[in-house]
Amino acid sequence: MLRHYGVDLLDWHRGLLSSRRLSVLLQHLPRDSATARELHGESVDWSVTDYLLATVVDQLAEANWMFATVNRDEDAESIDFPEPVPRPGADHEEPAARPAPRQQPSALELAQFFG
Known part of the structure; x- marks a missing residue:
């Protein structure tokens, strides 16, 4: 004061x-x-603009990762998913878990679903 x-x-x-x-x-x-x-x-220490810029950087890194993953040679080593820009206070939190990819339903499951 x-x-x-x-x-x-x-x-x-x-x-x-x-x-x-x-x-x-x-x-x-x-x-x-x-x-x-x-x-x-x-x-x-971070303004709304700082948070928005960090989100833009994260999204751009993910888009570049997707592009590189889709266009890589099938025999090439997989590319690691990019790490997000660290944000204040985020080091104490658990990172958000990504949901496991869904498996494609089998022909039998599709037949049962559509009757």
């Missing part, structure tokens, strides 16, 4: 700062404030 607004937090206790004014000041603290960092962790 003192760093960004020049307001001492003890002014609220002294009655020199209203609760409403204190609430407004806290809600509008900049992202680089100690309070925002304590509440939201490393994610305050």
